[in-house]
Amino acid sequence: MKIAVIDYGAGNVQSVKYALNRLGYESYLTDDAKKINSADKVIFPGVGEAASAMKALKAKKLELMIPELKQPVLGICLGMQLMCNFSEEGNTQALGIFDLTVKRINTNLKVPQIGWNQVRDLRSSLFKDISENEFMYLVHSYYVPVNEDTIAKTSYGITYASAIQKDNFYGVQFHPEKSSKAGEILLKNFLEL
Amino acid sequence: MLTKRIIPCLDIKNGRTVKGINFESLCDAGDPVELAEFYSRSGADELVFLDITATEERRGTLVELVKNIAQKINIPFTVGGGISKISDVERLLRNGADKISVNSAAVKDPDLINRLSAKFGSQCIVVAIDAKKTEGIWKIHLSGGKIPTGKELFSWAKEVEERGAGEILFTSMDHDGTKNGFANEALAKMSEMLMIPVIASGGAGNISHFTDTFLKGKADAALAASVFHYGEIDINDLKKELKQNNIPVRI
Numbered sequence: 001m002k003i004a005v006i007d008y009g010a011g012n013v014q015s016v017k018y019a020l021n022r023l024g025y026e027s028y029l030t031d032d033a034k035k036i037n038s039a040d041k042v043i044f045p046g047v048g049e050a051a052s053a054m055k056a057l058k059a060k061k062l063e064l065m066i067p068e069l070k071q072p073v074l075g076i077c078l079g080m081q082l083m084c085n086f087s088e089e090g091n092t093q094a095l096g097i098f099d100l101t102v103k104r105i106n107t108n109l110k111v112p113q114i115g116w117n118q119v120r121d122l123r124s125s126l127f128k129d130i131s132e133n134e135f136m137y138l139v140h141s142y143y144v145p146v147n148e149d150t151i152a153k154t155s156y157g158i159t160y161a162s163a164i165q166k167d168n169f170y171g172v173q174f175h176p177e178k179s180s181k182a183g184e185i186l187l188k189n190f191l192e193l
Numbered sequence: 194m195l196t197k198r199i200i201p202c203l204d205i206k207n208g209r210t211v212k213g214i215n216f217e218s219l220c221d222a223g224d225p226v227e228l229a230e231f232y233s234r235s236g237a238d239e240l241v242f243l244d245i246t247a248t249e250e251r252r253g254t255l256v257e258l259v260k261n262i263a264q265k266i267n268i269p270f271t272v273g274g275g276i277s278k279i280s281d282v283e284r285l286l287r288n289g290a291d292k293i294s295v296n297s298a299a300v301k302d303p304d305l306i307n308r309l310s311a312k313f314g315s316q317c318i319v320v321a322i323d324a325k326k327t328e329g330i331w332k333i334h335l336s337g338g339k340i341p342t343g344k345e346l347f348s349w350a351k352e353v354e355e356r357g358a359g360e361i362l363f364t365s366m367d368h369d370g371t372k373n374g375f376a377n378e379a380l381a382k383m384s385e386m387l388m389i390p391v392i393a394s395g396g397a398g399n400i401s402h403f404t405d406t407f408l409k410g411k412a413d414a415a416l417a418a419s420v421f422h423y424g425e426i427d428i429n430d431l432k433k434e435l436k437q438n439n440i441p442v443r444i
Contacts (some may be wrong), residue, residue, distance in 0.1 A: 014263065110387075111388055114390050115414070118198065
């Protein structure tokens, strides 16, 4: 299986590659549209700030080709947020795969949310063998509101979508590559889709 | 519910863990990778590696170590110790560190926090603050508490947040090594004042100290070294006890 991890200079892509290695899968980091297109599975990670990440995607001319991908694509953290239409972070026009707006966490709780929180109302084969209320590791200041594409929810002052899915596109707000055993199961499920 | 984090801290010198770590189940307790794996299996929520190597070759060794740790463990980890430049941070993150912590370099050059958070995002920038109470005022100290500075703790913590830090790791030099509990009064004041998470450090001696730092100190996470390394506190036992006290933890 060919697994492409999109490397557009945003954050810690190496961790995703290492996590896949631990599962026994080889993957390659790439910003080459051809190599992304020809992969069986595509992982779209991201840590950092939305506006500069979009700028980096545009500089590599990836902003039009990612929404056209036909194979399973997994957006992680900022990767998931960039799959939406618009982010309040830097008022950023994003990829528009999901017709959703990413909002700033605005409660009386600490921002960023950093640490382990629970996922529930799981409804996707992505969560096969993962229990309701399982813990996942999250680091974020912005969130995707609950919507019709929601496949997992998490609460932090408000209840938001911690995972979304539409057709071949999957997005998770948490970091499966850093979420211990449960995260590894999720990555394995994605690779076995 | 977001849970409170338990974070073992490992001191690293020349690529090896220091302090007499004693675990029968480990073949080589001086091997940071093996110890990291042990802690990640034992329920640690995160790990902090503090490089205390003083020599010039330190950077290469540390990068190699970070790479080995990132390949093996599946929980987040922070690397700190002597970081002062964007290029240092870039290499560590590129090799798999999730966050880095800066301490002295940020006190000497506060704008470093702005530059790092602009480049890498707040979420991976932890600012470590060491402080000691002198004549009723908490003052920042450098080099493990040896060098006093004029900076006052709470105003510095606020400035650190405004400059873009994602978290603060606050060590009370008055409590560190005493095993008498964390500096809960100062922690609570800091935690209530700031929007970013605060990690309590210094003073852990028994399980109730952790309960106190979450309930009274309002800490978001608690860090300790020797109580974990010497097996005095088992992380699973600790978390069960915290849960009994209605403190949310990941079990």
